[in-house]
Amino acid sequence: MPSKDKIHQTIKTYILAELLDEDDASELSGDTELVRTGVLDSISTLKVVAFIEDEWDLEIETHEANVDNLGSIDAMTQLVASKLG
Amino acid sequence: MLLHAYLAESARVHPKRVAIVDPGHGSQTYAQLESLSDQACALLQSHGVGRGSRVGIVLHKSTDAVAAQYGTLKTGAAYVPIDADGPMIRAAVILHDSKVDALFVEASLLESLSQALSQARAPLDRPPAILVLDRVGGGAGLRRRAEQAGNLTATPVSTDDEDLAYILYTSGSTGRPKGAMLSHANASSFVEWASLAIGPCERDHFSAHAPFHFDLSIFDLYVCARASARLVLVSESVGRHAHALGDLLEREAISIWYSAPTILRMLVEAGEFERRPLPALKRIIFAGEVFPIEAFRRLQHQLEGRCFFNFYGPTETNVCTYYQVPDPLPDSVMALPIGKVCENLEARVVDAEGVVVPPGTEGELWITGPNVMQGYFQLETRNQRAFAQGPDGRRFYRTGDLVVAGSSGRLEFRGRRDRMVKRRGYRVELGEIEACLQSHPEIRAAAVTATSRRDEGISVAAHLEHVDGRKLSGLKLRKFCATRLPPYMIPDVFRFYAALPQTSTHKTDYQRLSANEAAHER
Numbered sequence: 001m002p003s004k005d006k007i008h009q010t011i012k013t014y015i016l017a018e019l020l021d022e023d024d025a026s027e028l029s030g031d032t033e034l035v036r037t038g039v040l041d042s043i044s045t046l047k048v049v050a051f052i053e054d055e056w057d058l059e060i061e062t063h064e065a066n067v068d069n070l071g072s073i074d075a076m077t078q079l080v081a082s083k084l085g
Numbered sequence: 086m087l088l089h090a091y092l093a094e095s096a097r098v099h100p101k102r103v104a105i106v107d108p109g110h111g112s113q114t115y116a117q118l119e120s121l122s123d124q125a126c127a128l129l130q131s132h133g134v135g136r137g138s139r140v141g142i143v144l145h146k147s148t149d150a151v152a153a154q155y156g157t158l159k160t161g162a163a164y165v166p167i168d169a170d171g172p173m174i175r176a177a178v179i180l181h182d183s184k185v186d187a188l189f190v191e192a193s194l195l196e197s198l199s200q201a202l203s204q205a206r207a208p209l210d211r212p213p214a215i216l217v218l219d220r221v222g223g224g225a226g227l228r229r230r231a232e233q234a235g236n237l238t239a240t241p242v243s244t245d246d247e248d249l250a251y252i253l254y255t256s257g258s259t260g261r262p263k264g265a266m267l268s269h270a271n272a273s274s275f276v277e278w279a280s281l282a283i284g285p286c287e288r289d290h291f292s293a294h295a296p297f298h299f300d301l302s303i304f305d306l307y308v309c310a311r312a313s314a315r316l317v318l319v320s321e322s323v324g325r326h327a328h329a330l331g332d333l334l335e336r337e338a339i340s341i342w343y344s345a346p347t348i349l350r351m352l353v354e355a356g357e358f359e360r361r362p363l364p365a366l367k368r369i370i371f372a373g374e375v376f377p378i379e380a381f382r383r384l385q386h387q388l389e390g391r392c393f394f395n396f397y398g399p400t401e402t403n404v405c406t407y408y409q410v411p412d413p414l415p416d417s418v419m420a421l422p423i424g425k426v427c428e429n430l431e432a433r434v435v436d437a438e439g440v441v442v443p444p445g446t447e448g449e450l451w452i453t454g455p456n457v458m459q460g461y462f463q464l465e466t467r468n469q470r471a472f473a474q475g476p477d478g479r480r481f482y483r484t485g486d487l488v489v490a491g492s493s494g495r496l497e498f499r500g501r502r503d504r505m506v507k508r509r510g511y512r513v514e515l516g517e518i519e520a521c522l523q524s525h526p527e528i529r530a531a532a533v534t535a536t537s538r539r540d541e542g543i544s545v546a547a548h549l550e551h552v553d554g555r556k557l558s559g560l561k562l563r564k565f566c567a568t569r570l571p572p573y574m575i576p577d578v579f580r581f582y583a584a585l586p587q588t589s590t591h592k593t594d595y596q597r598l599s600a601n602e603a604a605h606e607r
Contacts, residue, residue, distance in 0.1 A: 024560035037563035038575030041509070 001084045002056075008077045014051050015073070019044050030074035035067050045070060052076065058083045086273035088250050088307055089158040092119055095313040099287060104310070106317045106337060107148040110223025115313065118152060121224045125156020125189075127237035128230065132214035134187050136161030136244060139252065141180045141188035141213065142297070143198060145169045146318050148224040150297060151306065153189045154251075158269075161242045162186070163249035165264070166297040168589045169194060170321050175262070177201035179254050180213070183264055183462055187214040191221050246270040252462055253300055255400050256588070256596065264462035265400045274455035275403040276307045278429045282407060283341065283368060283394070285312040290337055290365065294319045294344040299590040300400045301372060304343055314341075324348070327355030338365035343396075345591040346376035347530075349384055354529065354552075358387040372396035372404065374592050375498065375516070376421055377523035377530065385414060397423035397498065401458045401471070401482050405430050405450075406496055420520055423488065423498045430454035433481060434490055439473055444490040447499055451481035458482070487514070506535040508543045509573045518547065518576060521569045522562070527552050530585050532593045533576060536602045546602045547576040548585055556581045578605075 002010075008030060016025055019039055034040040040048065048070065049060050058080070060069075069079045095104065096119035104115040113121065134140060140157040142164055144150040150166075157164040165183045167176045169191060176198060180188060190198055195217055218226035231237070246269040254262040285291070291309040293316050295301035309316045317337045323329040330352060333339070349371055352358060369384075369391055376395065385393060390412070398405040408424025426432040434448040435441055442448040451473060457480070460468040473481050487499040500516030507513070515533040522531035530550040538544050551557060559579040566575045586594040 020560055021558070023556065023558045027558045027560040027564070032560070032564070033567065036572055037560070037567040038572045038577075039560070039563060041572070 001081075004077055004081050007056075007080050008073055010055060011048075011052070011073050011076050011080075014055075015039070015048070018047065018051075028073070030077070031072050033072060035071050040070065048076070052080060056080055056084060086277070087158070087244060087246055087269045088272055088276075089122070089155050091273075091276070091307050091310040092122065092155055095310055099313040102287060102313055103315045105148050105151060106315060107223045108318065108320070108323070108333065108337070110148065110225065112315075113148055113224060117224075118148070118155070121148070121152040121227060122155035122159060123239040124231035124236070125153045125227055126159035126239040127156075128216060128234055129156060129160045129162065129187055130240055131234065131237055132187050132216070134160045134162050134214075136242060136248060138162035138186040139165055139183050139249075141165045141167055141176075141183065141185040141190075143167045143169050143176055143180075143188060143190040143194060144218065144221055145191065146293070146297060146320055147221045147226075148318070149218055149221040149227040150189075151316075151318075152224055152227055154297065154306070156239075158244075158250060159239060159242065161244040161248060163251050163266070165252045165254070166302075167254075168296060168298050170296075171589050173197040173201040174204070177205040179262055179264070181205050182262070183252055183254075184211075185213045186211070187216060189216045189218060191226070192217050192219040244269070246273065249459065253298060253400050263464055263467060266459040266462050267403075268459055271456055271458060272303055272307065272403070274429055275303065276311055278427050278456075279304055279308050279404065280311055281428075283308065283370070285309070285314055285341055287313040289314040289340045291316050291341045292319055292334070292337075292339045292343065293317060294324055294342070294348060295591075296321065296589060299373075300403055301343055301345070301590075303403060304370075309341075327351050327357050331355070331357030331361055334363055334366065335361045339363075340365045341368045341370070342366060343370040343372070345373040346371045346380070347374070347587065347591045347593075350377070350380045350529070353380060353384050353387060358384070363388075366391060368392045368394065370394040370396055372398070373590065375520070378418065378420055378520075379524060379526065380529070381410075381421060382414060385410065385412065395421050395423060397496075398452075398456075399482075399484055399486075402430070402452045402454075402456045402484070405432065405452045405454075405456065405484075408495070419524070420497065422491070422495045424495055426452075426496070427454075427456075430456055432496075433475065434488055434496075444492060444494070447487050447489050449502055450484045450486050450488045450496070451475075452484060453479050453481045504535075506543050506545075508535075508545065511571070511573045513545070513574050515545070518545065518566075518570065518574055521566055521574075522547055522549065524569075525562070525565055527555075527557060530593070532585055532595065532598055534595060534599045534602050536599065544578070544602075545574075545576045546578045546580060546598075546605075548580050548582060548598050550582055550585055554583055 096115040100116035104118040252264040293305040393410040500514040
């Protein structure tokens, strides 16, 4: 199983590349609120979910795709780790 | 009251007082300006211009242009001021649309204007008489033209204050300019009100910063003439340069300043008010767009002890509400109110059905009273939409602006009705996003546009100027916005500019920003 650090880094890299700019790297930390800041809206949330499912070959149920699980990189890392573990 | 009567009266009572300063071209007394405008009147009359005519004025800001405007009014005609720095194609469109009977044009612009006129869609049924003025400045161009014509004598015309005084063209949302028609009675009602509100005297020196095709010029020209005060023309090139403007403010001892907020912001940023004491400057008035609150606070700090007025009103009504800013402005104020309704007008805040809403509820501002324009020139359907009938039968102009009346009756501006977009099912006012971004200490100016994307609904873009010309991380701005706005109001993209594009009237050029944004989306 990949380390939490590795999962965290993979998600961060994806979000920076797909949803943000390089300039944002220093601003983006594990607890940055992605939904409240509008980085994740309904469409970009679907993209992130699809990426996570592909990357680690797992399934995120509809009821799991909520702010608690996807609101920050830390929360996503936690979700992925719990599914893999 | 007739607008040219203000000049005539000052020329009678104070013939030797300086009426106008055209920097680099000397000054003219009230008697001289009166005589020069008589010459313009006589020239126009010799070309058949009279009551009911319209005269295009394609001249740079100069004593010649001012005299040409007064001369037009004296014939009983209405003047149509046109941006001499703007594209001649647009000038030609306006000249066609307003069906001018005559026009003043600068010799240097004649060729390009003639070309543009011949390219414009339909030929004019009656080609206008073209009065070419060479080397405009200080009235010299007009004086030479009058001499060539043999110094004709003007024939006094009896005119009525219901006659049109001028037609100001504003950009229509469809991209085709529309001409707001104002009568002498409309304009003088504003002039009388403004004179009471501001209280100028004959010792005042007024700046004339706004171009004559912008309605701020009505204050500069006629409130000044009514007070027998001195009008200092600010040329288009000086008007854009902070240092040159600061010099002019100091050298000409300007006491009453009126401009768009953008110009004052530019002077603040350049430190012009810190560099110079400007003891003569007493009253500063701004209008035309929202003054970002942080920038205003810096201005008030730099010009301590002066009076500041926020004037609000579309071209169609001229100023209809005003706010004298308290000194100091309390920290709790998040946006400058547009204040109370001018004493000569009445307002109504209504919902989409035209029903008056209670205080504290947002609604569209409707205005009635003597300032309100006659209508748009030959645009019947537009006129039907522009006005509404009140329950008592009075005609109201629908400003299209959303306001809220506070408990004190003071109005707050919330944005344009047509700048309201639906995003993710929510109503989003683009002006509210702008106000949020402008409250960021590193943002000097913000403009927000909405573009529809083919598949993904509305895209909201923020166009920003950084105080030091740098860029800020979009995520940083998102975090900032998230503390003040709901997620559906946070822009999709943040773009940084050295300077936001401006229209010829020094307002943010939203049409250009939207066009750029639409190009990005493709």
